[in-house]
Amino acid sequence: MAAATATNDRLWQNIRAEAQRACAADPVFGKSLADAVLAHDHFAEALADLIGRRLGGNAAGQARFTAFSIDAFRGAPELIEAAGRDLQVIVHSDPAITGLLAPLLHVKGYVALQAWRVSNWLWRHDHRDAALLFQNEASNLLQVSIHPAASIGSSVYLDHATGIVIGANVVIGDEVTILQNVSIGRHGDLPMRSPRIGRGVFIGSGATILGDIDIGDFAKIGAGTVVISDVPAGCTAIGNPARLTNCPEPASAA
Template identity: 45%
Template sequence: MGLALPAESPSLWDTIQREAVAVAAAEPVLAPWMHEAIVNHNDLAGALAQLIAVAVGGSSAEKALTRRLAERAYRDDPSLIETATLDLRAPLDRDPACPGALHVLLHFKGYIALQAYRISHRLWESGRTEFARELHGRITQALHVCIHPSATIGSAVFIDHGTGVTIGEGVVIGDDTSILQDVTVSRSPGGQAGAPRIGRGVLLSAGAMVLGNVHIGDFAKIGAGSLVLASVPPGTTAVGVPARLVSRTPDPRPALNMDQSLP
């Protein structure tokens, strides 16, 4: 998964640092945090390692361990930062209320939870499943965003608000997807084999549930509060409990426009 786009843009990081310096000057009470979180770091990787450690929490020793774990992951696998940059650009492109990249880093817990998941997923893939589970549990408790480390999530994904989002074991989510609060994507509670597969550019509206061995096609839209128990064709809107197909989605890029209205 992933688009063939450039890795972290120096201009983006320069912009973030300038914004942090401006905030520190305008609000001196915030200056120590701006320096700890942003200004003292040379790149996005350093800042993310610090922000993930602070967000996940724990004792000073636990925070230091999380920070070192993230720093090593970013050093050993630069693609994590490429993906983090694409994820960072997603809310800038899709949320007209977003003030800027610094705001995403400091205040969008869905973004931080997603980057912490990516580290837990790397641990899972390398066979360190117990460590991955431990990090997953701490992320869930701290941020109220539950993403199983075995899930596979593409790039340029936007988790808006974040609270209550649950992505279960074995789920696959494609690039450019937008996910709002209280969304659940998981295996069927009835024990049906297989997990949901979400295509590219899908919009999962607030409170939607996608359960079981189903496929949501590219550029589909799932309405708010809907319960999806069957596959949804590409470019189609599904709404209701249980969800029914309403029509072809008139917007060919629903995840980018974040339009939750129904035809």
């Protein structure tokens, strides 16, 4: 826990340093940076304020979403640790991004994912109406709808993040990348029949993953693929209906 806290402290100092340089280079943009970043002492405060700004609409709404987020971050510091890993993976994954400040402020998939982390905390603490409010506003304003009862790991990247729908009871592991217009949810009427996505999975744009199925670690789901059965670890699924290719030898033999 101490190591993770120290890492986030360094992360926050790096973000502040980037903001200070940007303010010096562009005083007009600097005012918004001062409000969004430099006015805060901690990463958790800045992130809660960012969620409030993106979801709240008017001043009262912003204050309400910010307060819910602060409560979640205070109650579960691991949410901030996950938020730090989510931010860093964007920088590592996207060659067009060279610093931490831009994805924090401008990558809507990032703030949508952090809003989901707050909603999930609210859901697990029996604040169901507030949790669903977060989902609804993220869907309306960010075009990302993640049910509060889903389970998502860390170092997750929602790239482009328009038209993403993730249903209740979906399980998503660490280091997963999800592109735009992806739907992941149940197949049929039973609520627990939702997919389980392993570590390091890549899900291409327009893919649909449905039902009580497992997507193995480091599998790849091609653009526009419709998956309704298991995908073994390391395999690539393409087409509609999905067919497997590039599987490791044991999976191919099976």
